[in-house]
Amino acid sequence: MNHLIVYASKHGTVKKAADILRFQLKGSCELHNILEEESVYLSDVDTVIIGASVYFGSIHKKLKQFLENYEEVLLQKRVAIFICAGEENPESLQKEIEDNFPLSFRNHAHPIEVIGYEIHFNQLNFIEKFIIKNVKNIQEDKEKLCEFAIFQFARALNM
Numbered sequence: 001m002n003h004l005i006v007y008a009s010k011h012g013t014v015k016k017a018a019d020i021l022r023f024q025l026k027g028s029c030e031l032h033n034i035l036e037e038e039s040v041y042l043s044d045v046d047t048v049i050i051g052a053s054v055y056f057g058s059i060h061k062k063l064k065q066f067l068e069n070y071e072e073v074l075l076q077k078r079v080a081i082f083i084c085a086g087e088e089n090p091e092s093l094q095k096e097i098e099d100n101f102p103l104s105f106r107n108h109a110h111p112i113e114v115i116g117y118e119i120h121f122n123q124l125n126f127i128e129k130f131i132i133k134n135v136k137n138i139q140e141d142k143e144k145l146c147e148f149a150i151f152q153f154a155r156a157l158n159m
């Protein structure tokens with residue numbers, strides 16, 4: 001089984017999760033950073049895993065573009081989605097998923113899991129810091145990436 005994780009990671013959480021996940025999957029698993037290279041070779045791939053994070057309600061526009069450009073081929077392959085997101089209200093989290101992933105993907109992809117998040121103040125720019133402190137009311141670093149959620153995600157894919 002050939003897996004490919006296509007991901008966008010602004011401050012490294014999604015990349016960290018992808019690095020953990022790849023070694024838990026049966027078969028081969030390559031990583032593709034969509035922020036570095038927008039064209040993706042999918043012919044030899046059985047399972048495409050999308051790794052996304054949410055900023056101000058949205059996943060990265062290059063990842064959205066990838067889903068749009070490759071929709072036809074993706075819907076013919078096995079697809080799974082993991083998301084790093086700090087939103088803790090389940091309804092708001094569900095809305096973020098619905099706003100960012102078209103119904104065609106939500107119906108096709110399995111699993112779709114939110115696997116936690118991290119925030120490190122030393123990585124944030126001035127505006128990000130301001131919003132995190134004053135809008136999200138977070139005052140210190142957060143390390144809430146959930147390794148158990150990654151393990152469960154891998155287990156579902158290995159079935």
Ligand SMILES: Cc1cc2nc3c(=O)[nH]c(=O)nc-3n(C[C@H](O)[C@H](O)[C@H](O)COP(=O)(O)O)c2cc1C
Pocket residue numbers: 008009010011012013014015053054055056057058084085086087096116117118119124127128129131132
């Ligand atoms: C400025 C800023 C805005 C964020 N906005 C949201 C948001 O709207 N919804 C959400 O669920 N998480 C939000 N987050 C949390 C990120 O999704 C989380 O930090 C994630 O781990 C980032 O992953 P990355 O470093 O791989 O990009 C935000 C984080 C930052 C720093």
